[in-house]
Amino acid sequence: MTKPNDLLPEGLEDRLPLEAARITAAMRACLDVMDAHGYDRVRPPLLEFEAALVGRMAGVTVGETSAMFRFVDPASLRTLALRSDMTPQVGRIASTSLASAPRPLRLAYCGDTVVIKASQLDPARERLQLGAELIGADSVAAAGEVVMLAVEAMKAAGLTGISVDFTLPDLVDTLAAKAFPLTPDQIEAVRRELDTKDAGGLKAAGGAAYLPLLYATGPLESALAALRAVDAGGALKSRLDALEAIAAAVGDAATITLDPTERHGFEYQSWFGFTLYAEGLRRAAGRGGTYRIAGSDEAATGFTLYLDRIAEVAPQPEAVRMVYLPKGHDRAAAARLRFEGWRTLAQLAEGEDPAALGCGYVLEGDTPVLLEGGA
Template identity: 65%
Template sequence: MTKPDDLLPIGLEDALPARAATITRAMRDVLQAMDSHGYDRVRPPLIEFEQSLAGRMEGVATRRMVRFTDPESLLTLALRGDMTVQVGRIAATGLADAPRPLRLCYAGDVALLKADQLDPARQRLQLGAELIGRDNVAAAIEAVTVALDALEAAGITGLSVDLTLPDLVDTLAEEALPLPADKREAVRRELDMKDAGALKAAGGDAYLPLLYATGPFDQAVEKLAAIDAGGVLASRIAALREVAAALRGRVRLTLDPSERHGFEYQSWFGFTVHATGARGALGRGGTYAIKGTDEAATGFSLYMEPLLEVLGTDNTEARKTIFLPLDHDRNQALHLRAEGWRTIAANAESDEPASLGCTHILQGGEPMAL
């Protein structure tokens, strides 16, 4: 019987056996793929000083963090809402003297005080990799490649990649399409919302063509090149073409140069990974600078919830599982587990092998199918 005290807060849920098994397997496969590319895993703490979490990267909203007072220092603590920030701190402190480029990966839960409208979850399993010390085209290609390898290792198919230029408005606003500093945020917002009327009202008439430089990469990049007044975007467009060339034939490629949602702290390059069957993005990444040191970096984050939409859940009952009677030989049971069997030992005469999910029973020293 469920009691009121048994209910979980909105946005939080238990992972029951089948779901937990899928999460564990996918996390292992993703981390192994990152390790195969030379990324070493770090495990930062769940809780840090709020100032540290907010001070290492632009775009980190402290109002979304779960905060409380540290009884020891009396300073404000916060549950991490993004592990990328913590990797930046590690790179700038404990690994400040490590050779660059520095390759680090991670996996862990993050928590938010309040979820957003697009994703109701307030606790998420975040996995990712960061290439510290590089933000060039080669680093961008590596980040996308590692992200795709990690997702494919977990069993994800039907992948597509959407490329973007997070600093597009700021780059154009300086000279090519002049825009006062106090209007840039509104123009960025309306471009992100794809609202032509609101964009004009915000003073972004000159930016209207960007709304149509989207879609399949080859066509969209040509439209973007045609908009590029004075060639200020020439190097970025060339970089996008180079990234696309490295991925061509592997995934479907699209371009949305003015996309900003999820790219609050990225610099010149960003990407989003989608998959058939997932309602939301599986992950995002790009280039950025670690606040405080201004060290260049390139990386990505993946989230487990959309991965599970594609993967489904493991069927634990279908696994090769053998029931061990009360008087079973423990040495033989050890040998069976070494061979890959999953064993369930009886601890009462009333135990029923089938109801416990067993596929076999140990009889006369041999596995017998149920």
């Protein structure tokens, strides 16, 4: 019977063995892919001084920074904050401890993040975040590498039906500068109406010239063709050529689509952003893009995968054979079995039931013997 003190806070939950095994397997698979591509893992602390952490989150929505848990450090009497995003921490590491490291710098990370309040669509307040950052490079080649790395990591985790949705976060700013001029007030209004896909509101905001952007969405080839038709004066040519080159780097590893005006989740991205999806997932598996590291203004390209979501559809790892070790067992034989990939479970008391404890074998001498009904 559950007692009141045993209940967990809203948005937090235990991960039981089967689910924890899926998350761990997905994490290992993704990190192995990043390591194989030369990305070194870093492990920032779970909490930092609030001022430093928030300062590194410049450009992130106010809602995200205000959702961080805060408390006073009894040692320094300064306010600390629990991280809600690991990307700014990686930027801090690149700008400080690794400031003199050769560029481009490739870093990977994985760790827990927490928020005070989550959304109705995603009520979890604790998330396992995994990602990679390519720092010191702002090029088509860098963007192509990062997108392909994200796709490979998702495939290694067992996901199928992967698709990538490209966006151009600075699209309105680029067009408003010359091709389709807007006042500062109009720019914000046009962005808002494009976000809501409201054609009438877009006209009322003075953005009639931006109407074709609402329909330049869908499969990359057709969406790019529609955008090139909009590209008054060649204002977008370099960006559209870049999208084609990035898609070519991905090839047939994933389906590529384009929604050029999508801004949700891309508040601090610069010229390129992308959202990752997979078969069976109702929500995005991850996001990424190009940006500038707050504080140093160094160019970077990266992505984040939401491991908890990915584990929902990732395959269950194959069960490892487990052998029961009776009292007085051959320790050398048990060590050899573990080296070969077996799991072992040592007897602690009389009357234990090896099968009930999950064992399919029992060690007899130096040989594992199949239990009746075992596997």
